[in-house]
Amino acid sequence: MKMADVLPKMSKLYLSRIVESFLKDVRLKTEEEMREVILKNIEEFQNSQRIVRNLNFLESDRDISLVNEMILMSLMEQEGYVLAEDELFNYVENLEKQILEESQDSAFIKTSIPEDALRIYSAVLTAAWKKDDSLNSHEINMLNVLRQELGLSNRDHYLMECLVGRFPQKGNKLHSIRQIEKSLKDLQTRGLILRFKDGEAYYIIPNEIASTIRYELGSELRNETYLSLLNDLSVTQLKSILLPIGLNVSGTKNTLIERIIKHNILPTKALNFLNNSELKDVLRSLDGAKISGTKEEKIRNIVDYYENLTSTGESDPTDSRSRLYDFYEDLANRNYKPLRINKIIDKDLDIERYFEQATQYLFEKKLGIELVDMSGSKHADGKLQLTQKDTILWDNKSVEKPYNFPDSHFDQFLGYIRSEHTRVTLFLIITAEYTSEAISKAQKLKAFSEEDTDVAIINAADLKFVAESWREFSAMKDPQFNLQVFNLTGELNRSSLNSRMEWAIK
Incomplete structure (x- = not known):
């Protein structure tokens, strides 16, 4: 999820932590003021130097520093970098347990860490821990340099700390819920994770900063x-x-x-x-x-x-259809590789149904339009109410080659229009790329509709552009989407959509 999607679900306390993480001496009274100032300064928030600086835990308490890394590693392994609060506690605990179990497997250690590196680093690590129950920033920095010289990872370091009885804590004791909560607060004040509520509490690494954190932590791929x-x-x-x-x-x-x-x-x-x-x-x-x-x-x-x-930057954990919306263009284009890699589809036949569900999510959640239920099975994929007398129908057509509006679809759509009890003022065809012949067929369908029904063709990328950007065309605090944006016959391309949003959304 992007910041713009998360901020409306954050309360004042958690918004203030993010503001203070990258904007100093800024006094804001309301939640709305905080949301506005964060979005206006989004470039500073996602500045890589800021993120790298705040990922430096050298001066932090040992437990906070370690748990910070466990939390970020747990989130980085998730789709969309998001977890419900209870799930996050479990993931951190299980990650610490997993590292402990791996350290007890001598065969695993032998094949994971080169013998000389294991001997040298373990000796230095043991000496560093001998003097007291903590490591100072100088000792941590020296260990970091040595680890890099020996080609060891953070995970290797944790395994060797297990062997000297110092991971996760002295005596290999796991961290408590309270300790995890402290780190969650610390990461928020650093502007590295956000907390929002939608029924239950969630923690997320926002899409804008995920890539930088991923490389800095060495969590290169899920x-x-x-x-x-x-x-x-x-x-x-x-x-x-x-x-x-x-x-x-x-x-x-x-x-x-x-x-x-x-x-x-x-x-x-x-x-x-x-x-x-x-x-x-x-x-x-x-x-x-x-x-x-x-x-x-x-x-x-x-x-x-x-x-x-596998990036799922805008995925909404509270609505399963948002996962499909994240791959909207891939569904439209039948782009099988990312759909299969991300387990969006099990079989090819799933594509049309999921393309339809993603479109429902787009109209309902992104544009704020109420969907109209349709009875039976022989009907368009979706229906919207424009006025008491006028309705809008849409149909999804995913294609591997540019859509050419075959005669079978012409007859199918004409049947949908004529079977409606109310006048269909617009029939919207949502596809991937399309041919000039398809645009001509749209004009022909308008003539044959006998109700002066406009027939528009739009590709999924441009429809998603509308869903993501329409609010920017309004000066209102809480604008409403105007379906007249789509109400024409022929091609709805990026240029015409920009023009129509300029006058239709006020």
């Missing part, structure tokens, strides 16, 4: 997404990732992938074992991905591509 990347590599390439680390390279492709995931080999580290030619081949297989650049840039391009395939 496991689900990483699995998709690894599945797209060859068996030979998977073996080339495992072999230099000394891991077993026998077994099926699924076994090799499971081994890479189990041993927490980060995507950038895994891809670094491929040569430049192999990285280029991977990028060529990714539609629209940039191929040129240094080896490091190629690796980053691959990681970003897969992360973007």
Whole structure:
């Protein structure tokens, strides 16, 4: 979810924490003033230097610092980077338990951490903890430098802290709910997570800052997404990732992938074992991905591509249809790869039904229009009431090639228009790309309707543009959407939509 979607669901206390995290000496009295000032200063909020600075927990209490990282890691693993409050507590606890369990598996430690690195780092870590029950910022900084020199991850550090009895706390004691609550407050005052309420309390990393946090924490890809990347590599390439680390390279492709995931080999580290030619081949297989650049840039391009395939920036955890809306254009274009990677569809036949549900969400939640129920099964995909006497119908048509408005659809739509008891003032066809022939057919359908029904064609990307931007065309505090924006015959493109919103939404 983006800031603009989260802010209306935040109360004054939690809004004030975000304002104070990046705007100093600003006194605001009302929730609305706080929301406005945050959005006006959104560039400062998402400034990467601010985020990196606030991710520096060196001067924080040891428990707050560690739990901060556990919370962020838990959120980064979720779709949309959001969790209900109770779920978040469970995730943090389970993550600490998982690291403890891994540390007790000597075979796992042996294959995860190089022998020399384990010996050197453990000796320094043990010495650092010997003097008292805490580490000062200087000691933490020295350990960070040593870890980077030895090629160790934060996860490796936690595993070795388990071995010396210092993770999560002294005696390997788990953190309490109260300690997690303290860290949640700390992360809010740093402007790294937001708390909002919609029936129950949720915590979220907003879409605007998620990418920066992801790279700074080393949480490069969610496991689900990483699995998709690894599945797209060859068996030979998977073996080339495992072999230099000394891991077993026998077994099926699924076994090799499971081994890479189990041993927490980060995507950038895994891809670094491929040569430049192999990285280029991977990028060529990714539609629209940039191929040129240094080896490091190629690796980053691959990681970003897969992360973007599964980005759910505006997903609303309170409405399951919002998950479909997040992939609205992919549903319209029958873009199977991201739909399958994100488990939006189980089978191809799901696409039309989910495209329809996503459109319902768009009209109802994004435009604030009440949907009209329709009886039976032979009707358009949706119905809206324009006036007491006039209605609007819409129908979704997802396509792999530009929509050309076949004769079968012409007859189908004409039947929908004529079977309505009230006058259909507009029939809206929502698709992906469309041909000039389709625009001509729309004009023909208007003539055949015998009710002077306007017939408009719009692609899903432009309809979503309207849903996301229409409020900007009004100076009113609480504007209402005007369906006249869509009421014409022919093509509704970005230019005509901008023009119509300028006069229709006041």
